Amino acid sequence: MGVFKDKSNFYSMMATLLEAGVSVPGALQQPHQGCFARIAPRLAQQILAGRQLWEAVSSESVFTPFECSLLKVGEYSGMLPNILRSLSEWFATQHAMRSRIFLSLLYPLFIYHFAVVVFAFVSYIGKTASHSAILMNLIVLCLLPWLLLLVCKVLSKLIPGAVLNALPVVGDLLFKLETAFYFKVLGLSLGAGVSAFNSLSLSADCCNTAFYRKRYGKVADMVKTYSCPITEAFNKDITFRERQSPIPALLASAEVSGSLPDACERISKMQLDAATLRLAVLSKAVPTLLYIGTCVYIGYRIIMFYKGYFDQIKSLL
Secondary structure (H helix, E strand, O other): OHHHHHHHHHHHHHHHHHHOOOOHHHHHOOOOOOOHHHHHHHHHHHHHOOOOHHHHHOOOOOOOHHHHHHHHHHHHHOOHHHHHHHHHHHHHHHHHHHHHHHHHHHHHHHHHHHHHHHHHHHHHHHOOOOHHHHHHHHHHHHHHHHHHHHHHHHHHHHOOHHHHHHOHHHHHHHHHHHHHHHHHHHHHHHHOOOOHHHHHHHHHHOOOOHHHHHHHHHHHHHHHHHOOOHHHHHHHOOOHHHHHOOHHHHHHHHHHHOOHHHHHHHHHHHHHHHHHHHHHHHHHHHHHHHHHHHHHHHHHHHHHHHHHHHHHHHHHO
């Protein structure tokens, strides 16, 4: 989460300095916060050596292809301050949503760990198990939520994008985020006068998953090979999520009226707002499910605790 906040502050400060007339190297040499306190001076040195900003950031692992593509568009079009401002707003939104999810998970996680410790203490007092067994059980149960989180992160990288896209909730959220990235870059590129093929190629490169990079890369290849309109290329191998969305209709209408850059910006905002809303729902649903699971676990341990005592009483009668 700290990286998103640092990026938002970094891009906001860079946009403000460039709008004030400061050069790119001069803006990078100013004091920056977080990890960019070390990264910005390295970027300034590369730019002073003759490289462009987008080339310099591509050598730093903290920057994503999405950012590099947008910065490249900004430098080619002369709209770098606007691009930097857009990136700042984007990462501010990401930071706010992740912080909201994290904070909503704190209370149920606290209840869960508190219950695990209490029942371990009760087992120790009641001598229902050996000390080593109680300690091992305590460690495993305390680590369980974090192990599940780690497994989910690993699986999200191992599972093919096509499979993730087919999942009901995760796939829909992935689709909204990826199309928000894609059409944001596409609108900025077309509005800056970049050719259709180069705009589509840059936009495809900004996608985070290989599935969507391949999908939108095909759109760019069709425009280059057959010189067809963007809408026709987009509809050629359209996915079921795209077909169910208003995106095809908006693109067709915009291409007829000649307002494709504005339509791409509207599509990006529409998809980002929808993704933000879905994340807000998940930020409430996930903690609720975790809280219910914790309550079920506590109830089960209470029942087993009293059952053990009742079994001891029965054995004495």
